[in-house]
Amino acid sequence: MRNEIGTLMYNIMDLLDPCLVIEQSIKELKIVFGEDSDIIIYIYDEETDSFSTGCETSAIEIPRGLGLFYDAFRYKKEICKNGSIYLPFTSNRGEILGVMQITRNKNLTLREKNIFREATKVIASIYQNAKVHLAMKETFESFIDTLCSAIDARDFVTSGHSKRTALYAIELCHLLNLDSVTCERIKYASLLHDIGKIGISERLLQKNGRLDETQFLEVKKHTIIGKQILEKTKLPKEFKDIPDIVLSHHERIDGSGYPHSLKGNEIPYESRMLAICDVFDALTSHRQYRSEMKFEPALQLMKNEEGQFDPEILDAFTQIPLEKLKEIHSSYRI
Numbered sequence: 001m002r003n004e005i006g007t008l009m010y011n012i013m014d015l016l017d018p019c020l021v022i023e024q025s026i027k028e029l030k031i032v033f034g035e036d037s038d039i040i041i042y043i044y045d046e047e048t049d050s051f052s053t054g055c056e057t058s059a060i061e062i063p064r065g066l067g068l069f070y071d072a073f074r075y076k077k078e079i080c081k082n083g084s085i086y087l088p089f090t091s092n093r094g095e096i097l098g099v100m101q102i103t104r105n106k107n108l109t110l111r112e113k114n115i116f117r118e119a120t121k122v123i124a125s126i127y128q129n130a131k132v133h134l135a136m137k138e139t140f141e142s143f144i145d146t147l148c149s150a151i152d153a154r155d156f157v158t159s160g161h162s163k164r165t166a167l168y169a170i171e172l173c174h175l176l177n178l179d180s181v182t183c184e185r186i187k188y189a190s191l192l193h194d195i196g197k198i199g200i201s202e203r204l205l206q207k208n209g210r211l212d213e214t215q216f217l218e219v220k221k222h223t224i225i226g227k228q229i230l231e232k233t234k235l236p237k238e239f240k241d242i243p244d245i246v247l248s249h250h251e252r253i254d255g256s257g258y259p260h261s262l263k264g265n266e267i268p269y270e271s272r273m274l275a276i277c278d279v280f281d282a283l284t285s286h287r288q289y290r291s292e293m294k295f296e297p298a299l300q301l302m303k304n305e306e307g308q309f310d311p312e313i314l315d316a317f318t319q320i321p322l323e324k325l326k327e328i329h330s331s332y333r334i
């Protein structure tokens, strides 16, 4: 029994998505109990006061009170009926999360019943952890979203700029086949890239007309201020580089950017991606001193600016389908 439970635990313990925990657990249990076994995990949803089996599109909603499994849920105890076993699915703290059911033509042996009981405990605990992780991730994302709205709201002309920049960056990530953690890092860095503008006077940010040299020097400081703000935030280790990515989003490949005149590979890869998405959104959006550019001329202008962008990343950016560019361009505008 130790073997079966150990393998199950090993194969699901690193999953951070509750849906994946359920799906993978069912696959693992089918290996243990045989393909002819029918295994269902009913998950209780407090908000809708109903149960679902599976996730998203494969989910079937069952109203409270229907089905034999409901007795196991209601009485919080194991029920054996009509050749099926129903086990309450509870967290370590005793909170009932749902019910696990197994049905098989050939009766389960005592040993198999014990494996099913132990498996239920293990799956419930890992599922609960994944749910907590998901809730924390959602809190983190909503916090970043709020911060991002606060940045964009400072200037109605650039409203939605950070969110659109992030959407372009996500498309670029897919085209560059980057892993999911890197995609998340670039998404958050894009949403926060102009956070340093919080420290720049609104008079400058909303100035009608081009900035003079002194004013431009002042606005350039938003990269350094951005890094300083983000450095004070306790970020998970996979996002530790975000302050530096933000710091370098105005660097140029030829070393003529700011704040540190970094060249080529000295500029973090994510900053080179961000620079392209940032400039593309700026060019294709209306500004006080010029009207918005069409996509083609904007991309051409960026290609002509030799030395500003990483050519390989820019090349990938130009592969984003026109329909996608249009969809992102029209988002978050007031």
Ligand SMILES: [Fe+2]
Pocket (backbone or CB within 6 Å): 193, 194, 222, 249, 250
């Ligand atoms: Fe910026």
Ligand SMILES: [Fe+2]
Pocket (backbone or CB within 6 Å): 161, 193, 194, 278
């Ligand atoms: Fe920007």
